[in-house]
Amino acid sequence: MSADKDTLEVIARQIIPDTASLGHLGTGGFACTFKVEGDGQPYALKVIDPGLSEAARVERELDALRRVNHPGVVQFIDHGDHEHDGVTYKWIKMAFVQGHSLRQALGGGQVFDVMEALQLVRALVDAASAIWEQRTAHRDLSPGNILLQPNNVPVIVDLGLARHVDDETLTELPTPGTPGWMSPEQVKTSPTHGDWRSDQFVIGALGYLFLTNVQPFYAPNLMDRWVAPATRAHQPIRSVDNRIPQVAADVVERMLEKLPYKRYLRPQDLLADLDRAILALQNTEAPDSSPQRFFVNISQVKNFAENGYLSALRPAGVIVDSRATSRLEEFFTAAHEADANAILDPVTHFVQSPREARPAGFRRLPYGDAPVLTGFSDDDARTEWCQAVLDQSMEPRPDVVISPYFFAGEGSGSWVTETLACASKYEELMAARSEENRAEIWTGVAVHSSWLANQQYRNTLLNQLTGQPMKALYLLIATNQPPLGPLADVEVLAGLHELLTVFREAAVPVVVGKRASSGLLLLALGAQGWGSGVSGNLMNMTPPPEAVEPGGGSAIDRIYVPQLLNHITVPSYVLMRATEPELVELNTPYALQLFMSNPDLEELSTEDRILLNRHNIYAQQQQVSRLDALPTGQRIATLRDWISGASEAYRVLPPTRLPSEGPGFLASWTATLN
Structure with a gap:
């Protein structure tokens, strides 16, 4: 029968002198720990609940504490037994560590730069090595069992799971430990008790968290989280944030190998690699976090450029399309008053539609009433057409122009090729303009979601997109989902994730346009910008119309x-x-x-x-x-x-x-x- 916290506190007061004071520090899986003052130097007293603990487990902690002497491992002072109501309670005295748990620090939003992260990992490995030298593994180096002192120096506590490497006894799954913070061998279908390499894995998982601010093995369900280290693959560190130096990522990635023999096989080699990584970074400042930029697509909707709304919104940029014609300068002035970039979208995908199906405002553009475009006969024809689009786009003097783009439906790879050819032509034509009449170019690309969901299509798309230099990618994605619905197709999202990872590695910013609230997810995955529109057709990319749309019912208002x-x-x-x-x-x-x-x-x-x-x-x-x-x-x-x-x-x-x-x-x- 287990004892509650109040009972364990009564026992603690019976153990300490009457003149001493008692303060509750925390309750773990099988014990309560208290701070004792007024009995010499402050110390921590752990009272162990015999109803929740095994005698052998307690003896393991005592043996581990007695043998280990390191400033990074809590210091053992004394132990004993105490009888209360016919039950024997074991107690352990340890040095009191001033500070708070790593779990509390992380939960409170504490973050570490790359150097601090590596130094923390190095300190934990050094401290844990003192445990490993005694042929013992801690086996639960979770954030709750690590205290951070005021100077951020960590101290390992709670050796309750420490087990001598010659001890072959096992506990069936779920084994003692912390979900998400155990090694694969400890939580697989046939778990082993783990050894020092298991501790190394968990310190590696902590290092991953310190570097990226993301827990490597996460699942919302408790049982799934328990087995996640064995069943899930973590995202490569530099795919989460490619600004993390390779030298730091390499050490932590090796610590996180699923198979123990692929991790470091000698603690001294791990410490040496950490020292080399720290030395390599000592003269390098950690880069600032990449900005998450919000762009508002007002298209040609006049009221969004009036009454100071853009100034209150403070977007990074205002995307206006060419159909605004005479209002373009007015819209760009409003953007500049809000300290935002004025960005022009040529909406050239409408040239793939029959003339009668194109929006009236588009048909008034110099390139808006041409015959249905099916491609260009030669480079001269492409140059002439792109020149007309660029001249019209540059008239209102935008800060950024999006290059001509054509919608690539399922399997229509020729339109991706033509889009990129026009983007390259745009760069050439822009370079020929005088310096004061130039603007930044974003490469516009519009594709059906199948180009991301289908691995073969995605490989083709990524090969093409990375085959020529670009300053930024403006990506539009059309899906078969209901309008305004957030992206929900797992395959499409996986494809987007891969695309964002590739472009992060290439150091090319990606702005995802017309994606309703899905932009929040894409920003978290690594997009540097997200364009959200002020109306339904500007919140989700739609393919160019193939025919005149019959009059529909009234629009559904959404909030x-x-x-x-x-x-x-x-x-x-x-x-x-x-x-x-x-x-x-x-x-x-x-x-x-x-x-x-x-x-x-x-x-x-x-x-x-x-x-x-x-x-x-x-x-x-x-x-x-x-x-x-x-x-x-x-x-x-x-x-x-x-x-x-x-x-x-x-x-x-x-x-x-x-x-x-x-x-x-x-x-x-x-x-x-x-």
């Missing part, structure tokens, strides 16, 4: 709910707010203004819709700002928290009306981040 990471129809939102208002709070000035004029959101006027759309964009921008304030890897951890919160909210809230409003995408996002 972005940050807690759900999704756009919800107004009727669904009204129902949610009536039942669980705290779960769908919209704390933006535009939402508050909307509710003041129309508290029930009934029969929205044009002015109401403007406020609603401004809220949608502003709420997403605020989330990007929060990501931008974090180191690269910690953005993944933060988005995981947001996804977990959204999942919980959806469980409580009433069902939504449309599939695209539901929580289905959250499982796909979770799988992509793991």
Whole structure:
């Protein structure tokens, strides 16, 4: 029968002198630890619950503590037994360590630069080596069992799982330990007790977390998290953040090898490699975190360039398309007043449509009323066409122009080839202009999602995209999902993840345009920018129309709910707010203004819709700002928290009306981040 904390505290008070004071430090899996003051130097007293612990386990901790003498391992003082109500309780006195647990530090948002990360790993390996020299392994070097002193020097505590390497006894899965912080051999189908190389693996996992701010083996389900080190592959460190030096990544990656024999086989070799990595970095400053840039696509919607909205939004750039014609200069002036880049999108994919199906504003452009484009007969024809597009694009003097792009449907690789040929031509034509009449060029690419979901297509796409230099990639993706629905196709997301990893390695920024709230996920995965539109057709890329669209019904108004990471129809939102208002709070000035004029959101006027759309964009921008304030890897951890919160909210809230409003995408996002 186990004892509760209060009982163990009573016993602790019976053990210490009457003149001493007692303070609770923490409760672990089988004991309570207290701080004792007034009995000489402060010390820690662990009272062990006999109902939850094995006598052999306690003896192992005592043996390990007696044998180890290292400032990085908690110092043993004394031990004994205490009788209480006919039950024998064992106790251990240890030196008191001033500080807090690594788990508390990480939970409180503490982050480490590359040098601090390597020095922490080095200190842990050095301390653990003192345990290993005694032919003992700790076997639970989780963040909760490491204390950080005020100077950030770590101390290993709780040797309760320490086991001599000659001890062949096992505990069936789930073995004692901390889910997500054990070695593969400790949690596989036929687990072994582990040895010093198991500790090395866990320190490597901690090093991965220190460097990237991402836990390498994560799963939302407890049992899945337990076996994750054996069943899941971690993302390569430099695919999470390619600014982490290779010399640092290499050491930690070797520590994380699944097979123990592939890890370091001698502690002195591991320490030597850590010393070499630290020496290589001593004269190198860690780079700043890469920015997460938010772009608003106002296309040709005039009211978004009025009344100071862009200044309040503070985007990195304002994307306007050529159909705005006479308003372009007005829009660009508004962008500059908001300290944002003015970016021009030529929307050239419409030239693949029959003339009668093209938007009226597009047909008024110099290249908008040409015959259906199926390609160019030769380079002269391509040059002439690209020159007309560039001349029109440069008239309002943008800061950035997106190169001509054509929509590549499923299997239509020729349009990717033509898109890249025009991007190369754009660079050539821009270089021929005078210096004061130039602009930065983003390579525009528009593809169907199959180009990312299908591995063969993806290989072809990545081979083509990386085959020529580009300053930035502006990527548009059309899917078969309902409009405004967040990306939920796991294969598409996996393809995007690979693309972002490749372009991070190539040091080419990727801006993903027209992706509704999916941009948050893509930013966490490594995109440097995300463009969100002010209307439905600007939030999701759509292929060029093949025929004149028949008149549809009235548009469905949607409202972005940050807690759900999704756009919800107004009727669904009204129902949610009536039942669980705290779960769908919209704390933006535009939402508050909307509710003041129309508290029930009934029969929205044009002015109401403007406020609603401004809220949608502003709420997403605020989330990007929060990501931008974090180191690269910690953005993944933060988005995981947001996804977990959204999942919980959806469980409580009433069902939504449309599939695209539901929580289905959250499982796909979770799988992509793991």
